[in-house]
Amino acid sequence: MADILGGFEQAVLLTVLKLGDGAYGRTILKEVSICLNRDVAAGAVYATLDRLEVKGLISSRLALGTPARGGRARRYYELAAAGMGALNETKAALENLWRHAAWPVGGDA
Amino acid sequence: MTLRYSTGAGSNSEATSKRPPRWAESLLIHMLKPRDRESIPGDLFEEYWEERAPALGRARANLWYYRQVLSLASFHGGPMKRSLMYMCFFTLATSVCLGLTENLLRPPLFEVRIGWAILLGVASLSTILYLVLPEYRLLRILVSLGAVLMLSPAIGAIAMTLGGEGHTLLIGAVVILQLSLSVLTLLFVSDAPGSRLHRVLAAVMCNSIFLPGVVRRPCQSISCSPDSPWLHSHSSRYCSAA
Numbered sequence: 403m404a405d406i407l408g409g410f411e412q413a414v415l416l417t418v419l420k421l422g423d424g425a426y427g428r429t430i431l432k433e434v435s436i437c438l439n440r441d442v443a444a445g446a447v448y449a450t451l452d453r454l455e456v457k458g459l460i461s462s463r464l465a466l467g468t469p470a471r472g473g474r475a476r477r478y479y480e481l482a483a484a485g486m487g488a489l490n491e492t493k494a495a496l497e498n499l500w501r502h503a504a505w506p507v508g509g510d511a
Numbered sequence: 512m513t514l515r516y517s518t519g520a521g522s523n524s525e526a527t528s529k530r531p532p533r534w535a536e537s538l539l540i541h542m543l544k545p546r547d548r549e550s551i552p553g554d555l556f557e558e559y560w561e562e563r564a565p566a567l568g569r570a571r572a573n574l575w576y577y578r579q580v581l582s583l584a585s586f587h588g589g590p591m592k593r594s595l596m597y598m599c600f601f602t603l604a605t606s607v608c609l610g611l612t613e614n615l616l617r618p619p620l621f622e623v624r625i626g627w628a629i630l631l632g633v634a635s636l637s638t639i640l641y642l643v644l645p646e647y648r649l650l651r652i653l654v655s656l657g658a659v660l661m662l663s664p665a666i667g668a669i670a671m672t673l674g675g676e677g678h679t680l681l682i683g684a685v686v687i688l689q690l691s692l693s694v695l696t697l698l699f700v701s702d703a704p705g706s707r708l709h710r711v712l713a714a715v716m717c718n719s720i721f722l723p724g725v726v727r728r729p730c731q732s733i734s735c736s737p738d739s740p741w742l743h744s745h746s747s748r749y750c751s752a753a
Contacts, residue, residue: 475550
């Protein structure tokens with residue numbers, strides 16, 4: 403079994419999956435901040451995207467820029483087959499770990 | 512690869528007032544790897560232009576932008592981290608050279624300064640290894656320990672560098688660069704291991720070249736010592752001032 407993805411890696415991968423064709427740096431950053439309910443630094447997201455791309459879990463392509471971004475190109479991200487597999491394996495592993503623990507852990511929340 | 516649509520934004524005064532500070536943009540572009548120099552500044556520009564500046568006002572939007580630039584400062588071993596490593600290599604080489612020089616010249620209290628030079632060398636080497644192999648806990652402990660050891664002499668030594676001359680000026684210039692780089696890379700790196708305290712200590716560590724034994728004035732250090740075998744053959748060249 404592959405390594406279990408880290409929490410932030412899962413958040414970024416799931417966000418890329420959720421955004422589909424609209425997944426580029428800015429939208430991913432905003433969506434991750436909303437989902438995690440905290441202000442996320444751009445460096446954390448881009449570093450994670452870079453790492454996931456090196457691992458082959460996502461792929462990217464450049465597209466035309468717009469006037470609202472000074473004409474600069476956008477880099478769109480897409481989940482690779484290996485990324486899907488890693489997400490599925492991570493979910494299965496975590497569910498397996500949680501199976502024997504009562505929720506909420508330690509009694510009533 | 513460069514894909515351009517148009518440069519509509521920034522073409523009039525309103526656009527200029529809503530764009531991020533140019534120096535910060537320029538700094539960001541130079542810090543990033545070539546493949547990201549279009550997309551990441553573009554993303555931040557878009558967010559600044561469309562959301563932050565209209566909602567927060569220019570000053571707070573600028574603060575937001577600065578924070579993003581700092582968080583990207585050492586985006587995956589970028590040029591900043593590499594530069595810091597080169598600085599640490601310089602510090603390491605300096606400590607070795609100065610340690611050897613002290614041993615050859617043997618001025619008063621040379622043993623103490625050799626001790627400091629050895630500590631500095633160990634600290635620089637630990638910092639280099641820390642940057643290369645951040646996952647090793649022992650290295651983090653070494654770096655932090657070294658930082659604590661050298662914090663107090665460093666403060667006193669800053670004053671001594673002010674009257675610098677010769678190699679002191681060179682080392683001082685490198686120290687200033689090293690300070691900036693280490694603060695940027697170690698304090699604001701989002702994926703750096705360890706707690707914030709750890710990173711503060713590591714940043715201090717990277718600037719331990721302020722040690723008094725290393726950056727003191729060369730002429731003061733080369734006062735004649737009758738114990739130095741090397742000086743016997745070079746005394747006319749180095750000891751005339753003393």
